[in-house]
Amino acid sequence: MHFRNWIVGALIAFASPAVALDVQLPQLAPIQTQGQAANLSAQLLSRYAYKPVPLDDVLSEKILDRYIKSLDPDRSIFLQADIDGFMKERTSIDDAIKNADLHTPFSIFDLYLRRLAERIISARTQINKGFDFSVQEDLPLLREKEPWPQTEEQANDLWRKRAKNDWLRLKLAGQNEAKIRETLEKRYLNLLERIKTYGSKDVFQSFMTAYTTSIDPHTDYFGPAASADFDISMKLSLVGIGAVLQDRDGYATVRELVPGGPAQLSGKIAVGDRISGVGQGADGPITEVVGTRLDEVVQLIRGAKDSIVRLDILPADAGGNGAHRVISLVRDKVSLDKQAAKKSIVPIQDRGLTRKIGVITLPVFYEDFEAKRKGDANYRSASRDVAKLLTELNEEHVDGVLIDLRDNGGGSLTEAIELTGLFTGKGPVVQQRDASGNVEVESDDRRQPLYTGPVGVLINRGSASASEIFAAAIQDYGRGVIIGEPSFGKGTVQTVIDLDKAARNDKPVLGQLKLTIAQFFRVNGGTTQLRGVTPDISLPSLADPKTRGEASFDNALPWAEIKPASYKAKGDIKALLSQLQQRHDARVKTNPDFQKFVEAAAQLKAQREKAVVSLNEVERKREMDEAAKLLKSDKGADDLAAKDDGLQSNERSLSVDVAIENARKNEKDVLRTEAAAIVADEVDLSKR
Template sequence: MKKQMLLSAIALAVSVQVGAAAPEKAAEIVKPQAVQSQAALWASHVMTRYHYKATPLDDAMSEKIFDRYFKSLDGEKLFFVQADVDQFAPMRTKMDDAIMSENLTVPFAIYNLYQQRFNERIGYARELLKTKFDFSLDESYQIDREKAEWPKTDAEVKDLWRKRVKNDWLRLKLAGKDDKAIRETLDKRYENYMSRSRKLNNEDVFQIFMNAYAMSIEPHTNYLGPRAAENFDIAMRLSLEGIGAQLQQRDDYTVVREVVPGSPAALSGKLKVGDRIVGVAQGESGSFTDVVGWRIDDVVQQIRGAKDSTVRLQILPADAGPDGKLAQLSLVRKKISMEEQSAKKSILEVRDGTAKRRVGVISLPTFYLDFEARRKGDKDYKSATRDVARLLAELKKEKVDNVLIDLRNNGGGSLTEAVELTGLFIDKGPVVQQRNAQGKVEVESDTNAGLAWDGPVGVLINRSSASASEIFAAAIQDYGRGLVIGEPSFGKGTVQQLVSLDRYSQADKPRYGELKMTVAQFFRINGGTTQLRGVVPDINLPSMSDPETFGESSYDNALPWVAIKPAIYIPAGELKEIVPLLDKKHEARVAKDKDFQYLAEDIALVKKQRKDNTISLNEAARRKERDQQEARAKLREARLLNLVASPDDPVLIPDAKEALNKAIAAKPANANAKAARQIAAVKGALRTDDGLQGDERSLSAELDAEKAAKAAKDVLLNEAVHILADEVGLLKTDTRLASRVLPYAADVGK
């Protein structure tokens, strides 16, 4: 009873303070709903009983929740001051009681105070825009404040914001903006911050708080509200029912960013990139709802709907002013496949003396699977393994010599897909082991005889390759089936399971949300785990990642690395002899590769900036840095102007300008046109800082920059392809070596 009174008393005191100190336009006070308090209680019951790392919800856990919740709200420590945190100090050991007593008033009171501080800080930032900054002073701004202490006083936090605004102003000034344009740009930026913040609702606040609890147990346990759970399901199955338009928030408008080919939106011919959706109506006769100023997820919720149902849109065309004439269109929703996240293939050729080596590259952004469609027996269900098998068959017909599976930035997905995808490259056998909370170990195996590809294979990974990506890469490595190239992977060796909390609800519609909860740990078939250490490549490529700030090793509560008994398996090949040979060729090649030298420069610069963690606010110093950046960009651009991209490696040409003009005028299939695209890509990639944020640039400029980045030379991919080309050359000239690397392949050494 005393605990309950304390919860209420603190909440009341903070509510009074928030009201008393509120700025002229105070944010709406956000309050918890009864259903959220119930969901929190049921979630605690599940996590304390069935989690792999089951942890009691007690005072010790309460302290962790308290700290993580404040960090979730203000990770850079730019809004709260120490006194704000201190006033809630009595609650450090009472967050467990708040959950168990179904009384979330204090977590919401903390958020409401954060919202007040947010408005005050942004309001102060906007006031600073009326002042004049002295850029001759020798002072600096701290870039990352995650490990900093809370500001002690209001004066201290104001000085942090003065430096932040000064840095924003200086970036625009260095980009050539005058004072009037800078003031307008930043005032609009800060107003947009406040506008987005005001759109947060109690569902958002509840999800932040529940994730502070869930992630205090273990980094990969999350709470998903009903809408977040729906979006997670869509991401896994790579399909949804809607109109086929990718949307983006720009100011108060929901803007069409991309129209999916073949979708209802594309087939209508009436919805264009840049169009603004201002109204949505359901069915043929429903009234329009004005959606200007809405959150984008609320607008999306209105546009999505059941297959074959009708949605009507009011559109403000891209080229029309704010008062332009509105257009209307009616669209019938269909099942939309998110093809941009599907597996894709390409073929890259490398000259090896007089021979050409053809390497098939399959890029896989995620391990997707439409569980529901598969369960229902839909013969066309979406699956990463099915798509990759089809692409491998096509690459076979195109007579590639080697295959590279590009798993960079693939954060995982379906465990089933990781196992079945591995089965495309091995005959039969175990792929991964799982140990549950009770210590029981189960082995997930490929049981389908035969291989979709029996030739050499490589796997390209980076620090963002996680979970299912690590299972696949580890299995390929443990079987000796192929080369793993890149940088050490993320290190996520845990298994998550979705648990619907609605099983505890009596309501017909989803209301409690879901838990994505860790229930087991992965182990390689060699007995080690991918947890914490990740997969270490056979051949290393340069990395910009910092293990202290990104990856499993950056979490303070990550599960440790452990080992269990290896599974029983028969290696498919032996790579120990060939790896040193390939690594030697790789090192010799990159030592003469100008692109690799540029990459090394970039990595060194990023690491220096990360270590320094400060940026000068002195204009002269920043201009010097900018001049150096522009000099690097011009040097690289000049190099490309003297190169023409051919189907093989680039070659020098006598007249760069003439060739560039020809390249621009040439057809896309022409090699010179490829050079022009590369030059444009380098210009985009090396463009100096314009001081703007993404939504402050025109949509066309943003899309052009993305296209340029995609067209830019992928240095790491190209080197990985060269390594696999080297492998083909060695295998074709050394039959003894080939018999060790690929003992069962039909055409080894041919």
């Protein structure tokens, strides 16, 4: 029996002292193309994956476990009886994929939505009852290994504690009872409204993610819309109006205007304006989008270059019943320069001298594949942009260069190779081993490096894949000093297969499959897989290695080693490491900003390891006061970026939300400054 017989279009009615709620849950069912996409993905994974995993009962159990965990990671929504029911289908998921029949995962999702609505409504009723903050009571934080609630009462009590925690945070932030109740009523009502926006594509994406990541952590599935977003992230451009939108109270609200974009150049739209309708062409009908999911509004606004989109605007300063206006904008190519490489110069005082250290920050290894394929001589890429910045820094006579790859999750392999060549010149950069054991050496053919001065590379736990290839090559060649914390540890190669092309479809309906086809190896023969790149000089970390990094995955490939490539060192940074470490240690001991960061990192680690948070007001205030002392910035305890106001992003005014974001951006980057100082030491020691 399929779970779909349990619930069909359930209507949940619940009366509370304040309001009676009727929540109409969406009726979700798989469509034919989703079954086709799942079946075709299974065929491709069985043929071309680096480490094929048979689609059988064993994998079926893993997929189901991963799917349930993705829906209810802290085991507070489903009941144990629900889980027992799901387990009857434990060995049938593989057959469902092979038969292109997805009713079981959809039925599980149906029940998930119903249980979620019940939990939210239960929590909402607690707001009207009030809470006693004098009792000793804790909210459990780490529940992923705890048993599921046996009864509705147990589940609802967990959500009562969540509501109590929400109230306490707002109370300690200084809000009065009436304001707290208003804020939380609205918050939970918005959660209920969000349930109504789920569609079949969300269910299918969740299920396919559970399937693909059961093969390995980096195999994935992208629906058609997600595929388009991936392309945008690689070429750093899109065709649209150049407005960053945020969902606020059901409206797609303008949070930022991209400089030089159609919206900003028109002067017709401002930050804070709300979009209530979207029309296509000069005279097409306007579709109301109030309450529509933000990603769907974005898709309506994007379109072909030079086409017209019409927006029904409710101005930022108008009330809900204010006068609307309709504007027309011509879509154009918009550059996403925030994700592009950028430079700055950090002055470092060093033994009576001022060293100029050029810092190049690279958020992603981007490359406009399409423009390059078409032969566009000016196509955009990370290595090209960095080359321009290096030339500029040379002209500005910097003493050394720091490449900041923190939280750079990778991107184009070609760009990682060409970026390495800018510092090492001609030679092997990385090795690849395919599923058959064949090893191919990838090299850069640049005759001479563009930059020959002292180099540092700053990495953290979020530096992955292409970032690790670059950092490992710089380290193996002895070309520069690697600074920071051990990197992510992703040493595998993925390729993207267009399922529609594989099925010879004319329209994009099936999406894309990203699958692992090979493994990276350093030129020294080791791999970045699992262990990542170990820095030469370590800096403190805010990341949790238990939850971030390749080692946190239960099915990651093991570390391995092959024969080294034939390469010659380009420098002898190892000879300087002992002195670099000594200078670093001596400097940070007397650096108050650095020591404050160390203390904050230690406290964050302690907070992560706490299994519960107190719901007693006196005890909680004491904990918050202690935390504030460590997190307080130079601007004082009232710094917006450090203070917990208990609000979610869309609950603050837009101006305050932006101010908090700017405050965080403007905080001292202690780690970057120290990394630049290490490069300055490298400059000095190299000259000596």
